[in-house]
Amino acid sequence: MDQLTRIAYKLRRDIIEMAHNSSAGHVGGDLSVIDILAVLYFDVMNVSPERVRDPDRDRFLLSKGHCAGALYCALGEKGFFDKQEALLTFGTFGTRFIGHPNTDVPGVEINSGSLGHGISVGVGMALAAKMDGRTYRTYVVLGDGEMAEGSNYEGMMAAGHYRLDNLCATVDCNRLQISGQTKNVMDSGSLADKFRDFGWNVIEVENGNNCSQLSKAYRRAGDCKGKPSAVIAYTLKGKGVSFMENQVSWHHGVMNDEQYRQAVRELSEVSLRETGAETCPKAGRFQNAPPDFFRVQSEVSLRETGAETCLKAGRFQNAPPELFRVQEELLT
Numbered sequence: 001m002d003q004l005t006r007i008a009y010k011l012r013r014d015i016i017e018m019a020h021n022s023s024a025g026h027v028g029g030d031l032s033v034i035d036i037l038a039v040l041y042f043d044v045m046n047v048s049p050e051r052v053r054d055p056d057r058d059r060f061l062l063s064k065g066h067c068a069g070a071l072y073c074a075l076g077e078k079g080f081f082d083k084q085e086a087l088l089t090f091g092t093f094g095t096r097f098i099g100h101p102n103t104d105v106p107g108v109e110i111n112s113g114s115l116g117h118g119i120s121v122g123v124g125m126a127l128a129a130k131m132d133g134r135t136y137r138t139y140v141v142l143g144d145g146e147m148a149e150g151s152n153y154e155g156m157m158a159a160g161h162y163r164l165d166n167l168c169a170t171v172d173c174n175r176l177q178i179s180g181q182t183k184n185v186m187d188s189g190s191l192a193d194k195f196r197d198f199g200w201n202v203i204e205v206e207n208g209n210n211c212s213q214l215s216k217a218y219r220r221a222g223d224c225k226g227k228p229s230a231v232i233a234y235t236l237k238g239k240g241v242s243f244m245e246n247q248v249s250w251h252h253g254v255m256n257d258e259q260y261r262q263a264v265r266e267l268s269e270v271s272l273r274e275t276g277a278e279t280c281p282k283a284g285r286f287q288n289a290p291p292d293f294f295r296v297q298s299e300v301s302l303r304e305t306g307a308e309t310c311l312k313a314g315r316f317q318n319a320p321p322e323l324f325r326v327q328e329e330l331l332t
């Protein structure tokens with residue numbers, strides 16, 4: 001498993017944690033877009049918590065703002081704020097981590113959530129960079145259902161007209177929106193053709209949940225001169241949790257405790273399997289273990305593979321002895 005995929009799976013577990021803590025969020029869309037966010041934040045964009053007001057920072061706009069949870073997880077992991085605060089307070093009264101992105105949160109460039117605005121705002125930012133002679137790039141992430149909004153097409157036309165090669169839009173094309181299949185709710189036909197018609201460089205990513213395919217696509221976008229680039233990423237809504245995958249009910253479904261345990265277990269199994277550690281226990285041996293158990297396993301495996309997470313065994317004083325044996329197995 002490469003480093004970006006490891007980060008994406010760690011963020012998936014954070015998303016599940018946050019959604020379960022708050023009984024809120026748009027977990028299906030969070031899980032489909034998280035590889036895109038992992039690649040942008042950890043491989044592509046020139047952003048850092050030390051330079052939130054640097055005029056040369058790249059700009060990121062989450063136009064599909066209902067997936068704020070995924071964005072907060074990525075920004076927290078990047079160090080823009082204490083991620084635990086986001087995981088524990090998301091959606092609660094008085095928090096800054098409200099259900100749609102807002103600029104009270106460090107690293108968030110615009111308030112979003114009313115669909116259809118990201119491309120137009122991105123055009124303004126990209127045009128400003130050209131006028132000011134700045135080299136920053138602007139990245140906009142949209143949903144495929146969102147592409148039913150007519151304002152997108154005006155923005156696309158302007159971006160093509162002004163040859164904004166410093167603008168890159170990504171469509172998280174998971175083929176579902178809020179109430180059903182995108183093609184049944186409002187069939188936009190080929191989004192690739194539509195971007196092309198407006199003068200964009202179009203890059204289609206066959207597996208939009210594959211970090212290395214996404215990284216290559218963004219490199220190609222960065223190399224393209226004289227046109228804005230559109231990355232059409234074919235993703236799976238709910239990716240990584242079997243009972244959520246491709247199910248419209250998980251657009252903003254709420255997990256019960258059993259579903260939460262299963263989600264954590266499945267995501268932890270992936271990271272354990274992918275680390276290739278021969279001593280990895282089969283998570284299935286511990287069906288009745290508390291959810292923390294699986295999170296600990298994955299924290300250990302992440303640490304072993306060089307990710308930054310550090311296991312604090314002390315947090316799990318009351319865990320069954322098996323938990324600690326498994327940790328030892330992993331660490332030796």
Ligand SMILES: Cc1ncc(C[n+]2csc(CCOP(=O)(O)OP(=O)(O)O)c2C)c(N)n1
Pocket residue numbers: 026028029030032064066113114115116142143144145146147172174176177178182237251
């Ligand atoms: C202007 C506007 N109309 C309607 C909504 C309600 N809404 C929230 S999410 C959503 C569906 C979005 O689907 P998609 O863009 O495909 O997102 P994803 O599948 O990635 O969750 C809708 C219609 C909204 N937020 N803004």
Ligand SMILES: [Mg+2]
Pocket residue numbers: 143144145172173174175176177182
């Ligand atoms: Mg969609």
